[in-house]
Amino acid sequence: MILTVSTPGHGVHPAAPSLAWFRTLTRTAERGGFDAILFDGAWGPAGPFTIDPVPLIAALASSSKQIGLGAAIALDHAEPFNIARSYAAIDRLTAGRSAWIAAMGTGRAADFAHAPPMAPADRWARAAESVAVVRKLWDSWEDEAVILDKPNGRFSNPDVIHPINHSGQYFSVRGPLNAPRPLQGNPPVFQRDVSAEGLALARETADVLIAPVGDASALAGIRRAIGERPRLLVRLAVLLAETDAEAKSRAKELGAPLEGLSFVGTPGGLVTHLAKLSTLCDGIDLWPAVLATDLDLLVDQAVPRLRATSLRPATYRGRTLRENLGLARPRSQFAA
Amino acid sequence: MTRQLHLGVFIYPGGHHIAAWRHPKMQAERITELDYYIESAQHAERGKFDLFFVGDALNAREREGKVVGEIAINNLDPVSVVSAVGSVTTHLGLVATLSTTYNEPASIAAKFATLDHLSGGRAGWNVVTTLDEKAALNFSRAKAMEKSLRYQRAQSFVDCCKALWDSWEDGATAADSLRIKAPMYRSQYFSVDGPLGMPRPPQGWPVLVQAGGSEPGRDFAASIGEAIFTAQGKLSDAQAFRADIHARMVKRGRSPDGIKIMPGLSPILGDTEEASKRREEEFAELAHPSVGVWMLTEMTKFRLYDHPLDQQLPTKDIRAFNPALGMNALSLLERAERAPMTIRDAARIMVRSRVHQSFVGTPDQLADHMAQWLHEGGSDGFNILPPLFPGELGLFVDQVVPALQKRGVFRRDYTGPTLRDHLGLPRPPGRPSTRT
Numbered sequence: 038m039i040l041t042v043s044t045p046g047h048g049v050h051p052a053a054p055s056l057a058w059f060r061t062l063t064r065t066a067e068r069g070g071f072d073a074i075l076f077d078g079a080w081g082p083a084g085p086f087t088i089d090p091v092p093l094i095a096a097l098a099s100s101s102k103q104i105g106l107g108a109a110i111a112l113d114h115a116e117p118f119n120i121a122r123s124y125a126a127i128d129r130l131t132a133g134r135s136a137w138i139a140a141m142g143t144g145r146a147a148d149f150a151h152a153p154p155m156a157p158a159d160r161w162a163r164a165a166e167s168v169a170v171v172r173k174l175w176d177s178w179e180d181e182a183v184i185l186d187k188p189n190g191r192f193s194n195p196d197v198i199h200p201i202n203h204s205g206q207y208f209s210v211r212g213p214l215n216a217p218r219p220l221q222g223n224p225p226v227f228q229r230d231v232s233a234e235g236l237a238l239a240r241e242t243a244d245v246l247i248a249p250v251g252d253a254s255a256l257a258g259i260r261r262a263i264g265e266r267p268r269l270l271v272r273l274a275v276l277l278a279e280t281d282a283e284a285k286s287r288a289k290e291l292g293a294p295l296e297g298l299s300f301v302g303t304p305g306g307l308v309t310h311l312a313k314l315s316t317l318c319d320g321i322d323l324w325p326a327v328l329a330t331d332l333d334l335l336v337d338q339a340v341p342r343l344r345a346t347s348l349r350p351a352t353y354r355g356r357t358l359r360e361n362l363g364l365a366r367p368r369s370q371f372a373a
Numbered sequence: 374m375t376r377q378l379h380l381g382v383f384i385y386p387g388g389h390h391i392a393a394w395r396h397p398k399m400q401a402e403r404i405t406e407l408d409y410y411i412e413s414a415q416h417a418e419r420g421k422f423d424l425f426f427v428g429d430a431l432n433a434r435e436r437e438g439k440v441v442g443e444i445a446i447n448n449l450d451p452v453s454v455v456s457a458v459g460s461v462t463t464h465l466g467l468v469a470t471l472s473t474t475y476n477e478p479a480s481i482a483a484k485f486a487t488l489d490h491l492s493g494g495r496a497g498w499n500v501v502t503t504l505d506e507k508a509a510l511n512f513s514r515a516k517a518m519e520k521s522l523r524y525q526r527a528q529s530f531v532d533c534c535k536a537l538w539d540s541w542e543d544g545a546t547a548a549d550s551l552r553i554k555a556p557m558y559r560s561q562y563f564s565v566d567g568p569l570g571m572p573r574p575p576q577g578w579p580v581l582v583q584a585g586g587s588e589p590g591r592d593f594a595a596s597i598g599e600a601i602f603t604a605q606g607k608l609s610d611a612q613a614f615r616a617d618i619h620a621r622m623v624k625r626g627r628s629p630d631g632i633k634i635m636p637g638l639s640p641i642l643g644d645t646e647e648a649s650k651r652r653e654e655e656f657a658e659l660a661h662p663s664v665g666v667w668m669l670t671e672m673t674k675f676r677l678y679d680h681p682l683d684q685q686l687p688t689k690d691i692r693a694f695n696p697a698l699g700m701n702a703l704s705l706l707e708r709a710e711r712a713p714m715t716i717r718d719a720a721r722i723m724v725r726s727r728v729h730q731s732f733v734g735t736p737d738q739l740a741d742h743m744a745q746w747l748h749e750g751g752s753d754g755f756n757i758l759p760p761l762f763p764g765e766l767g768l769f770v771d772q773v774v775p776a777l778q779k780r781g782v783f784r785r786d787y788t789g790p791t792l793r794d795h796l797g798l799p800r801p802p803g804r805p806s807t808r809t
Contacts, residue, residue: 052547053546054490055491086570087483091484092452092456092484092488095453095454096460096491097460114480115477115480116475118431118511126450127453129407129449130457145570148565149565183446185394185402191443193440193442196439198433200438211507215431215432215433216447216450
């Protein structure tokens with residue numbers, strides 16, 4: 038069972054984005070053996086408070102050793118070349134632990150109002166094309182491109198570095214990228230949209246789909262829609278306490294109900310619940326209801342119980358995030 | 374206190390010598406790894422440098438449609454690199470290059486605000502407009518934007534970012550909705566409502582750096598620049614450049630104190646002058662002749678790849694082919710016309726040449742040279758381009774920094790935590806507080 042953790046959650050957050058705070062979260066999640074910690078940029082309690090999570094995961098590279106680090110870059114207003122270049126760097130700097138959450142939209146359309154308006158169908162088609170272009174750019178340097186042949190003065194082998202000559206409906210990108218292939222080949226691409234269009238996009242372009250559903254019975258239909266290839270995770274909001282009654286009273290104190298599928302109860306109860314859910318999908322993306330509290334409870338109380346079952350390994354098994362997710366490393370699409 | 378030098382280090386995969394990756398001391402497989410950058414950043418911080426700088430390119434370097442295999446890669450994505458080294462340093466400024474031609478202001482304002490928050494006020498942005506025509510082809514454009522338009526867009530881009538950075542009053546938090554105001558920025562290029570998604574960056578704005586000596590580039594520097602990276606080979610030229618920038622600032626109502634001019638400087642050090650010259654020779658010998666031929670062809674646009682290396686440089690053909698040769702090309706051709714020069718000779722000259730000033734000598738000679746430029750108004754500091762990382766940077770820190778400190782022209786320790794503190798730049802005031 039794949040296990041990831043998403044931020045932000047309710048509760049107390051620092052008044053301004055703080056590396057120390059994010060570092061603590063990441064180290065806690067790594068201690069719990071989560072496959073990845075995912076940042077979509079939201080750092081505050083609610084509302085439009087967002088940072089750029091890409092420099093954040095770069096900053097976290099040195100503070101962690103094994104956990105995957107995911108950051109969202111919205112597809113709507115980003116250039117594929119810039120996305121490919123950012124991840125080509127971050128995947129190297131994290132030694133193969135990066136993930137790209139290819140989100141639809143930033144929720145801040147008014148910051149891009151100078152861009153020509155786009156019909157909904159075009160938005161989705163453009164999104165699919167931009168992921169395809171990013172993958173082509175990542176693949177433009179084959180794995181054997183960097184040869185470091187000092188005696189003959191050959192740093193790279195130009196014969197296995199390819200212009201991509203992409204000419205599509207929305208983008209024309211010549212390439213190649215000016216960076217070697219990411220360590221993972223392609224960092225895993227995560228998506229989170231379960232609309233009909235989102236599922237079609239995931240089927241075509243995603244390595245991992247995180248499904249925010251209201252009812253676990255929806256998972257079977259989602260699996261059919263996306264096919265066998267992408268890993269399917271279900272999003273689960275989690276609020277824990279020593280007893281069920283205590284958990285319920287904590288939930289009440291929150292003031293707002295937990296969104297989507299949620300679990301309110303004891304760490305032992307959670308393990309049983311996760312075991313059941315994991316028969317319906319490949320894993321769970323946990324949303325600690327109150328980050329500071331519930332992430333610690335998850336790691337200290339629930340994870341040891343999970344590790345006692347066969348659901349989670351005792352330690353990280355893979356070196357890269359792809360390996361931990363059980364995803365094969367893709368060959369370059371330009372390789373002969 | 375006498376005026377103080379400001380020092381930056383310009384990181385590069387391998388080093389600034391074009392053949393650095395072949396140097397016996399270079400572990401070339403490290404140049405895409407985190408530790409390579411961390412080690413260099415830690416040297417710089419130990420040496421009390423003002424900043425760590427990463428340049429950018431948005432296309433691969435090519436010869437006849439193929440990547441040039443004899444040279445190392447460009448820098449990795451600059452923001453990612455500086456952000457990664459920011460988390461293992463505490464004072465070093467972090468300057469990343471980003472193009473205003475191929476990005477969106479709302480995204481870039483958020484990127485640098487994030488970096489400034491995470492690093493505790495150490496972010497700087499080298500604002501570039503991306504010169505290379507080939508970059509346009511990677512961004513769905515048939516050709517690059519015309520230069521004056523690129524700079525107009527850049528000015529508007531930066532104005533928009535400033536409006537976003539100022540959208541939160543200083544000290545306002547997410548709970549103070551009345552102290553957060555959407556700037557509703559409008560120009561012919563951008564329509565951005567805002568506000569920024571986070572509190573005002575610790576430095577107000579990241580330090581704005583400019584690099585590029587053209588007319589519109591100088592005006593842009595005088596308008597928005599707080600530091601300038603520039604290529605200056607001669608003290609008299611550097612003095613004229615600095616005076617020109619200052620005059621342009623005064624015309625705009627800015628004080629010349631508000632900018633730090635830092636020419637690039639590539640040091641090759643030795644215990645004696647002879648030793649340093651030997652080391653220069655050692656570096657030059659590392660370059661494959663085909664690299665020099667590629668550089669010659671790039672410079673003249675005249676294709677030399679099929680010419681035998683030991684043939685004379687065909688100066689007449691080159692002049693006939695390209696009547697609009699630049700200054701460096703013309704001076705090389707004149708030299709070849711005065712005395713016989715083969716293509717191999719010309720290629721050797723090319724790999725020794727630098728856009729930036731190089732200095733070959735002892736640490737004391739270099740310290741004197743730098744102090745002279747400072748005292749005689751040639752610069753406010755230098756952006757150091759070591760030929761090889763991290764070793765040659767370590768050498769500079771161990772040998773030149775103490776010599777500068779002894780001369781009283783460089784700090785012995787940091788006096789504040791932010792990049793603005795190091796550079797002696799004021800923090801932009803932001804919007805007046807409406808707190809009651």
